[in-house]
Amino acid sequence: MSAALIIDIILWSSVAAVGFIALQRGRLVLTNSVREGAMDFINIVPRIALGVVGSGYIAAVIPQEIITGWLGPNSGWFGVLTAVIAGAATPGGPVVGFSIGAVALKAGGGAPQVIAYVVAWALFAFQRLLLWEIPFMPARFVWFRAAVSLPFPFLAAAIAMAIGRP
Amino acid sequence: MIVIAVLVAISVVLVYRRDGIVGVTEILIGDLALFGGILPRVLAGCLLGAFIAEILPHEKVSRSLGPQSGLKGLLIGTAFGAILPGGPFTAYPVASALLAVGADFGATIAMVVSWTLIGYGRAVAWEVPIMGTDFTLWRIVISLPLPVLAGALGRFVYVRIYPKGAPP
Numbered sequence: 408m409s410a411a412l413i414i415d416i417i418l419w420s421s422v423a424a425v426g427f428i429a430l431q432r433g434r435l436v437l438t439n440s441v442r443e444g445a446m447d448f449i450n451i452v453p454r455i456a457l458g459v460v461g462s463g464y465i466a467a468v469i470p471q472e473i474i475t476g477w478l479g480p481n482s483g484w485f486g487v488l489t490a491v492i493a494g495a496a497t498p499g500g501p502v503v504g505f506s507i508g509a510v511a512l513k514a515g516g517g518a519p520q521v522i523a524y525v526v527a528w529a530l531f532a533f534q535r536l537l538l539w540e541i542p543f544m545p546a547r548f549v550w551f552r553a554a555v556s557l558p559f560p561f562l563a564a565a566i567a568m569a570i571g572r573p
Numbered sequence: 574m575i576v577i578a579v580l581v582a583i584s585v586v587l588v589y590r591r592d593g594i595v596g597v598t599e600i601l602i603g604d605l606a607l608f609g610g611i612l613p614r615v616l617a618g619c620l621l622g623a624f625i626a627e628i629l630p631h632e633k634v635s636r637s638l639g640p641q642s643g644l645k646g647l648l649i650g651t652a653f654g655a656i657l658p659g660g661p662f663t664a665y666p667v668a669s670a671l672l673a674v675g676a677d678f679g680a681t682i683a684m685v686v687s688w689t690l691i692g693y694g695r696a697v698a699w700e701v702p703i704m705g706t707d708f709t710l711w712r713i714v715i716s717l718p719l720p721v722l723a724g725a726l727g728r729f730v731y732v733r734i735y736p737k738g739a740p741p
Binding site: 413419428461463464522 | 615
């Protein structure tokens with residue numbers, strides 16, 4: 408059984424579980440929240456259509472070699488900084504982000520730099536912020552969260568350097 | 574939205590000039606398939622967010638995840654983000670619902686950061702196969718303290734930017 412299928416099952420079981428709790432609160436609670444959720448869904452679909460269909464094109468025009476080049480081997484804190492910028496600038500979904508990380512590791516990139524890259528990508532890849540986070544969340548929260556997240560890829564790299572892992 | 578649309582349009586033109594119409598349609602077909610696969614999960618995420626907003630008691634949420642919830646609130650946010658199933662289509666609607674029912678920025682930041690850094694969904698589906706188990710596990714271990722720290726920093730900054738509470 409594939410990981411994606413397991414995650415789908417967990418996801419829909421969670422929906423069913425909270426839906427059941429809502430039903431126990433009364434039929435009205437259930438129909439209200441289903442209507443709310445459906446409206447959110449209808450509002451969000453066009454944005455996701457643009458983002459998902461568009462992201463393939465954005466990823467296609469940014470060559471991966473440029474980003475892996477930035478990560479350079481044994482590049483120290485300057486490498487960490489470029490890794491953070493590269494992580495934020497990486498377009499596309501998890502396949503693109505992790506593949507670039509894997510290529511960088513294989514190409515001799517330092518583990519702290521690759522950690523910084525992956526963490527920065529996870530925290531504030533611009534495309535995910537624009538495509539996923541802003542449509543769902545108040546924009547003020549998104550910018551605030553991205554701003555306070557700034558130090559953490561550096562901290563992660565520092566921890567990786569300190570413990571000498573992975 | 575407009576920024577993304579412009580970016581996409583430019584990229585489409587660049588792909589067209591480089592690879593011709595074949596390159597453009599190839600990406601379009603791949604992305605449409607991806608989009609179709611994601612849609613049901615987006616629906617699940619929206620429903621999950623709506624249900625959670627409806628069934629969570631507001632005063633309880635603002636007590637355990639609100640501005641006064643202390644370290645415990647940040648830890649709850651972190652744990653919640655770590656166990657939340659699904660991708661961005663689940664995490665952001667649920668985070669938005671938490672904000673709406675009384676969680677503060679700090680706890681919500683802890684939740685979002687925890688979901689993105691130590692949530693198992695992306696790690697199991699993508700990171701382990703592509704980056705390898707060793708790297709992934711160490712990356713997660715190193716990331717463990719970060720959600721709480723991010724939430725704490727968020728709170729620290731928030732009360733200084735908005736000393737009188739959130740603007741409308």
